Amino acid sequence: MPDSHIVPSAVRQRAAQLAEPKPMRRGSLSERYVKCSKPGCPCAEQSQARHGPYYSLTRAVAGRTQSRFLSAEQAAIVRRQVATGRQFRQRVDAYWEACERWADAQLDAPEAAAPAAAQKGGSGRPSRRRSSGRSRRS
Numbered sequence: 001m002p003d004s005h006i007v008p009s010a011v012r013q014r015a016a017q018l019a020e021p022k023p024m025r026r027g028s029l030s031e032r033y034v035k036c037s038k039p040g041c042p043c044a045e046q047s048q049a050r051h052g053p054y055y056s057l058t059r060a061v062a063g064r065t066q067s068r069f070l071s072a073e074q075a076a077i078v079r080r081q082v083a084t085g086r087q088f089r090q091r092v093d094a095y096w097e098a099c100e101r102w103a104d105a106q107l108d109a110p111e112a113a114a115p116a117a118a119q120k121g122g123s124g125r126p127s128r129r130r131s132s133g134r135s136r137r138s
Contacts, residue, residue: 008102014095024085027059029070029078057082 007015033052035043042049055075058067070078 008098008105010098011095011102014091014098017091018088018095022084022088023081024088025057025059025078025081026085027057027082029075029082030056030058031075032056 031053032055033047033050034054035041035050043051053072055070055072055078056067057070057078058065060066
């Protein structure tokens with residue numbers, strides 16, 4: 001195993017990928033077609049006549065769901081940003097895995113397995129109990 005201060009190339013490569021700034025988002029983009037409540041509108045009976053598409057970005061913020069309506073042009077941009085955010089999360093997971101492999105390699109290194117520290121009962125005998133200072137005859 002190389003010296004623990006030398007960063008493995010897999011970790012270095014993953015870190016370089018994370019350092020590339022890109023606009024990204026968490027959440028999901030949805031596209032909806034809706035029925036209106038106007039009497040006589042064909043959208044109530046024909047699914048191809050429904051109104052839309054309406055786009056919304058939805059994500060969890062502080063434990064609550066937050067939604068934002070978007071135009072078709074904004075939806076195209078947000079779709080790319082959400083995809084970039086998913087790729088970023090995958091890269092973070094890959095970085096974690098590479099770092100954990102590096103940490104495991106340090107544990108498997110010969111200098112990490114000191115024989116004296118690994119033995120059970122390596123310390124001396126426990127100290128003897130001291131008297132409380134009171135006489136036993138009271």
